[in-house]
Amino acid sequence: MGKKLFTATLGAGVMSFSVQAADLEVIHWWTSGGEQKAVTVLAEEFNKLGKDKWIDTAVALGENARSLTMQRILGGDAPGAAQFNTSRQFEELIEEGLLLDLSPVAEKEGWTDFIRPSSILNPCMKDGGIYCVPVNIHSAQWLWTNKQVFADSGVKEPHTWEEFLAAAPKIQAAGYIPLAFGGQGWQERHVFDVVLIGVTDEAFWNRLWKEKSVDAAGSEQMRKVFETFGALRQFTDTGAPGRNWNDATNMVITGKAAAQVMGDWARGEFAAAGKVAEVDYGCIPGPSQRPYLTLGGDAFIFPKSSDKSLEAAQMKLASMMLSPVIQAKFNNTKGSLPVRADVDLTVADACMKKGLALLDDPKASITPANAYITEDTNGQIQDLVSTFWNEPSMSVDSALSVFKGIIEDAE
Incomplete structure (x- = not known):
């Protein structure tokens, strides 16, 4: 450069x-x-x-x-x-x-x-x-992978959420945890946002957060976000609740789990463990059809x-x-x-x-949600995301209704 x-x-x-x-x-x-x-x-x-x-x-x-x-x-x-x-x-x-x-x-x-x-x-x-x-x-949008686990499971590293959901059952059948997950409010919200940009695009992201569009908040695209996010639950493990993010990263480092959604700060944990990028572990921006970085x-x-x-x-x-x-x-x-x-x-x-x-790609960079919404709004959304994740009985319709109301009142 x-x-x-x-x-x-x-x-x-x-x-x-x-x-x-x-x-x-x-x-x-x-x-x-x-x-x-x-x-x-x-x-x-x-x-x-x-x-x-x-x-x-x-x-x-x-x-x-x-x-x-x-x-x-x-x-x-x-x-x-x-x-x-x-x-x-x-x-x-x-x-x-x-x-x-x-x-x-x-x-x-x-x-x-x-x-x-x-x-x-x-x-x-x-x-x-x-x-x-x-x-x-x-930047938040990264999927960190253990290359040996994917090789042992006979599947390729996914670059979209559709590919991940298709590969996850095979990883599970091979005896690994498909998704290392930290069940803390900010981590649940983190994964939610990565799913959001991964199944939509920059235009939708800006409509939702920058413009605070109620129509976007209640749209079919937003429905797909909640559906995809909820589908990930079955591919985590019972020890996820309360787990720290770096402990989840360690599950990928040690080969207990195939992948983790986490920001680029996870790279410091792999480096500290002596792992080599794109040799021992992979880093996939997204997962998304078009990689973005917030x-x-x-x-x-x-x-x-x-x-x-x-x-x-x-x-x-x-x-x-x-x-x-x-x-x-x-x-x-x-x-x-x-x-x-x-x-x-x-x-x-x-x-x-x-x-x-x-x-260096101006079309790949987007502004994070918390630059557009207040801490109060951000907290309401995090509470909703955590409730939806931890209470599978909550329907997508209910989640969409609450989410739409939050965006309607957002500052």
Whole structure:
């Protein structure tokens, strides 16, 4: 792709701030093996920059970490930085004036010139200010496969949901679990969204989430989404309820299961286990007739503080997170794509290269649902999806009716 790493050293590439030391507590939800290796990159590199110190507060599950952060900020005991998704999750904090405006460092370094695509930075921007740092590009639509399990089962890796549902009984008959599944609300919603884009298309996705079309919400296409999603239940295992996503990934890594639907962060788990992309495991964008990537990711917010030493440390961390050296090192470990194109990606594996190729295709990128709907609407949909998944007696007609009502009232 012709990308070149900046020759400047990390120290030269990060803005200089106050020399006074500060302890900067960072709340995040990166707790799996691969995630811990990635966040360690950020912590160790920040600690190398001077006397400021990264204080790590890891909280399992994103909703738990975000809830804790909100409570801490509103309670007057804010951390120095906190992880959110690139979405509308923190817009109320911006509106209430509780976040540090990063414009001074953003303008000096030209964030709007190199952060790509623009949809990644947009959630950080409001009323002329920049209130978060996007650190990566994550895509949700991936089917991760164990190649040996598919070979043993005598079936090809599927590229559509129809193909998966046709292959699953044969995988089951061969003694394997067709679909490694984590029965947690966000994971159920995750798979639902992947099924949605897999059996529809970009135009339908935008009608539903961006335009909040009630007609789309109650359509035959939406019926097929619920039918396909429900059909997957029979191909999971009884241990799925409550299972963490990385434990489901491990089922694929160890050959207990054939496949898992998960975002590209799962690649970090395969890499941590020493598995080789497209040799030991496969990565299929979709499954879908036309591969799409929903371009979301992780971002860090920095609550306002009256402590000038802490503010200087916050600005230093924000700058460091977007330096070309850190963008390459962190994202190669995390399994995600960098938010800037001018980094060294020669070490990218076969799966990361697939993601980069799709990122370069403007027709393959779509905006995630949570960029268009509020957290309240998002929560209602997640509750519906979880109820539908866990209560097979709930009919598709009932689910469609509730879903249509949610979209009708969506903001």
